[in-house]
Each structure stands twice: as C-alpha cells, then as structure tokens.
Amino acid sequence: MTAFKAVIFDFGGVFTTSPVENFAIYEHANGLPEKFIGGVIKKNHHTNAWARFERAEISLEEFDGAFAEETRTAGFEIAGRTLVSLLRLDLKPEMVAALNRVKDAGYQTGCITNNLPKFDSAAMVKDASRMDEARKIIALFDQVIESSKAGVRKPEPRIYEMMCEALGVAPEQCVFLDDLGINLKPARAMGMTTVKVPIGDVQPAITELDDLLKLR
Numbered sequence: 001m002t003a004f005k006a007v008i009f010d011f012g013g014v015f016t017t018s019p020v021e022n023f024a025i026y027e028h029a030n031g032l033p034e035k036f037i038g039g040v041i042k043k044n045h046h047t048n049a050w051a052r053f054e055r056a057e058i059s060l061e062e063f064d065g066a067f068a069e070e071t072r073t074a075g076f077e078i079a080g081r082t083l084v085s086l087l088r089l090d091l092k093p094e095m096v097a098a099l100n101r102v103k104d105a106g107y108q109t110g111c112i113t114n115n116l117p118k119f120d121s122a123a124m125v126k127d128a129s130r131m132d133e134a135r136k137i138i139a140l141f142d143q144v145i146e147s148s149k150a151g152v153r154k155p156e157p158r159i160y161e162m163m164c165e166a167l168g169v170a171p172e173q174c175v176f177l178d179d180l181g182i183n184l185k186p187a188r189a190m191g192m193t194t195v196k197v198p199i200g201d202v203q204p205a206i207t208e209l210d211d212l213l214k215l216r
Helices: 019-029 036-042 049-054 060-074 080-085 093-104 128-138 157-167 181-189 203-213
Strands: 006-009 108-113 143-146 174-178 193-196
Touching: 006 093, 006 157, 019 036, 036 060, 049 060, 049 080, 060 080, 093 108, 093 203, 108 157, 143 157, 157 174, 157 181, 174 181, 174 203, 181 193, 193 203
Parallel strands: 006 108, 006 174, 108 143, 174 193
Antiparallel strands: none
C-alpha cells in the first residue's frame, strides 16, 4: 500500500457549512421543489452558467441572466445574483483543528476550491467579521487552487492533476475530502483515497481522516 503524503481539501462545505443547506432553505421558503437549485447546477455541469462562472468565463452580469434562463427553463426562475446571495456560510472550527493535526503530523496539504471571480472562498463567510479568519485558514495550506483563477474546476480531472503537480505527489499518495460526490468521483478514479464530508455534520469525515492517517 502506498503511504499517504498529502491531504487535499475542498473549502466550502468542508471548512464551512454547505451552500446546499442554504439552497434548501430558499427552496422551502419559495415553494420550490426540493433540490431544484442543485438539479439545475448539475445539469450540463461542465458547460452550464454555474460552471462557466466558476471558471471566470462570464461576468456576474452574464451569469445573472444565464442562470435565470436555465432555471426558468427548468420551471422556476431564479436570478444568478439571487444564487450568489445564498453563498453565505459559517465556519467549521473542528475541521480547522483537523487540518492542523494533519500539518503537525508532517503531511503536505492542498485546497481545491470552486469559487467565483471577485468573490473568493473567504468572501463566502456569512459573518463579515470572520473573513480574516477564513483567509488565515486558507493561508495554512501548502497549495491552493481556485477555479476562478485557474480556469478549470471540479470535477474536471485537470484540476486534481494540477494539485498533484503542485505538491509533487502521485494521486495514490493523496487523501481528498469534499462534500459533493460528483467531485470525489474523478479523484477516486485517478487513484486518490476519498472522504465524503456529510452535509450538516463534518465529524464523521474527520473521524475517517484521523483513522486513515492514524492521527489518534
């Protein structure tokens, strides 16, 4: 068995609450079908408005109209700006503690995050007073790849390859954590050991990570 050398994390939904939780609240409040927003985001997930926006291929103004059109076609119109307004998240200090254990044990660390132009991962923190705290968390990683700067996003295989290259490790030497199964699949296919972070409770993933790395 190949020894692990690096742990790669998603940010939103791992170090923060999940946007999916906010989507569910919005859907319930507005009488929309359950998981409606996620369904639109997943449809044509390499080429739709959300994918293009996360790769910084279109502006907020263009995304606003394009997402409205996609959701209207699906049955209920939601402006792109409305979706962006739902990306206000709370930090998960227990995952930060896990990251510090990983670092203290000598593993390399990386963060692969799908984010938006002019609206980075730290800006998604709901409490503006904690944005500096979020940026300090991001600064803990040895390498960070942001979709809006790299022009490539999860689940496109290239972004995982880029992180392996940046860390100087093989996929088989990596553990990758994400809250979305669609993002774990290509990482697993290329040889990474994957850990799914449950929406609403990160502790099971932390326990699994600690067990994999024998940190406790």
